Amino acid sequence: MLDAGLKDQLKAYLGNLRQPIELVASLGEGQGSKDMLALLEDVAAASDKVSLNLAGDDARKPSFAIERDAKDSPQDKVGVRFAGLPLGHEFTSLVLALLHVGGHPPKFDAEVLDQVRALEGPFRFETYFSQSCQNCPDVVQALNTMAALNPNITHVAIDGALFQQEVEARQVMAVPTVLLNGQPFGQGRMSLEQIVAKLDTGAVAREAEKIKAKDAFEVLIVGGGPAGAAAAIYAARKGIRVGVAAERFGGQVLDTMAIENFISVSHTEGPRLVAGLEQHVKDYDADIMNLQKAVGLVPAQTPGGLIEIKLENGASLTSRSVILATGARWRNVNVPGEAEYKNKGVAYCPHCDGPLFKGKRVAVIGGGNSGVEAAIDLAGIVAHVTLIEFDSQLRADAVLQRKLASLPNVKIVTSAMTTEIHGDGTRVSGLTYKDRNHDSAHRVDLEGVFVQIGLVPNTEWLKDSGVALSNRGEIEVDYRGETSLPGVFAAGDATTTPYKQIVIAMGEGSKSALSAFDYLIRLEPAVPAQSAAA
Incomplete structure (x- = not known):
């Protein structure tokens, strides 16, 4: 099933297992079951900590569960299952599930993982995916991680192409589609933080309080796509206080399948590029605030004063300069039936x-x-x-x-x-x-x-802010990335800059950061950063 290269990689990854795990397979007579058996045999052969049990009796065939010994510690029981072959984009999901069930720690923020462990449940998740879906792995991996950490959570990832009758019966017409305890929970890409926020109803209020207590920034970037990430890196390298408030770090690039025109990289995929961008930003002292949607901008009241960005959760951030990099989203055709049948065809x-x-x-x-x-x-x-x-x-x-x-x-x-x-x-x-x-x-x-x-810019929230917009809703910028408001700059697909391309957005983001820094050092007199809570 797996070629020699993948087998070698798998063997290396499974060297990180900390405790034995068992693959419990529920197989039938079809080709899908034969393929799954071959895959599981390859996985079991890659580590002496992995065993294969063919006595599974799950109703979905072919499927397999990843389990660890919970006889002495019931709290360690795990509910992670794949119904269908986790290949294509989901092969990484399989590897991570094996590692996390086997005790290897997930690479998520410790505070979020503590939230997962504290969830009381029971939460029975089902996710429908397709092997060609680049949005599905984030959801599958997040829910598998939750099931590996909390015995009150179970998750089964279901290949919609293999279980077509089930898809038809449940009217699943978009992936990823997530059900919780048999009821619709969400569709489309969701991060672990987003899923936990939906389950932990107090999380939004707690995050808002944390944000309210933050001191003002020197440069605040609104948006976490290529333009926002580049701006954050260039600004942080100046040694000033930088913040990034992003509704979804990575933006539209997360939904991009193949990228073949990013200079010096012949081929990559959106999620992989975004992971690199996020890590690069984290290499510097930048405060990343993900899942934060901006809903308003209040200009500085005095020259060099603080600019306020209002957030959907009720909190606000302030900064001496702001870079708007909110990107764009898919344009709707806006005809009767489109909204009614979204994700239903x-x-x-x-x-x-x-x-x-x-x-x-x-x-x-x-x-x-x-x-x-x-x-x-x-x-x-x-x-x-x-x-x-x-x-x-x-x-x-x-x-x-x-x-x-x-x-x-x-x-x-x-x-x-x-x-x-x-x-x-x-x-x-x-x-x-x-x-x-x-x-x-x-x-x-x-x-x-x-x-x-095509795309429509994410700028509706700026209409009453004083930031000049074109008749298409794009932020009007000059050759330096300056907007109509002092101290407010913009970059990327949300602006009037032509040619909406990743490499252009990165260049514009870098330029806007340099322009913002130049603006700051030329302020007379410089205004010291003040506490947002003051």
Whole structure:
């Protein structure tokens, strides 16, 4: 099952096991069970601390549990299970689950791990994933870690492509989808901190109190994507007090599958790049405040005074200078049915959710690079793809258009405006578009709609702040990254800087940090940082 290179890596990783573990397999007669047996045999052969038990009787077949001996210590009982093969993006989830059940300490903040251990439960989690989903591993790994630490928590990760009947019965149409005690808990990427915050209702209030007590910063970056991370590194290297308030560290890059134009790195993936960015920021003395959504900006009342950033949890942060790097999000098509059927057939990530539509009919809205790439990827999975483009021609690169045109199960419709997404109350059943040349309406019967029409800046919270925005909602900046407000700078996809690219965002973030530092040293007189609690 595993090639020689993976076997060597696995053997090295499992050398960190601190106590014996057992793989308890529940297998059937199909090819999936044969593949799982081969995988588990490879895992067991990689360490003398791993044993294989084929007497499992779980209803989901094929599946396996990862257990440790809890005869003498019931509190050490573990409930970690994989239903389906944890390969592709989930192979790392398997390795980490083996290590954490085997006693190797998870690499999370100690305070968060203490919160996990204190949860009373019972919490029975089920996560539906696909092997091609880059958002799923974070969720699977977080819940596996929780189950490894707390006997009141169990988790089973289920490959939706392998358990199609179950997916249909539970109307799972997007991954990752998480159920708690049989009821919907969440969809999409979630970090351990986000999951714990949903379970520990007092966590938000406690975090707000901690933030209120923080002293003012010299530079405060709002946003944790490539622009925000670069700004934090450049500012922290100046030896000044730097803070980063991010709704989700990594931003849109976390949802990016393949990155092949990051200079000097021929290929990487979004989550891997974000992990490197976060570690690089942590190498410096920067205060990272994750899961903090900004909802307001109050300009300094005097030249060189403190700028206030209001947060959703009721707390505020103050700083002598601020860098806005809030990035952008997927643009909605904004037609009837889109909101109603989001995650019920309306999707935004073909890599994540494509496998759930195997053998079905789907549409892709958007004829740029993202839309055409999505259609090409989906054509290898689904029965038929209809690509709908508003313009009279596709806008994607020529090489992508040639590839798309060569696929037999793709129909390209241009000069078409999507007017409605239809459904039966539980899932998508079709789409209507208007032919812009003849003003006629056409309905396409299908089961899924993938929206790929670009990005919208995350700047709604700035509309009454005094920060000048373009008619597209982008923050207006000059060549130094300065905004219309003194001491407020901006960088990345939320700004008017053209070409929304990772490498450009990093450069703009670095420039904004240098501009902010230049602003600080030229203040006359310098205003000392004051306590936010004062």
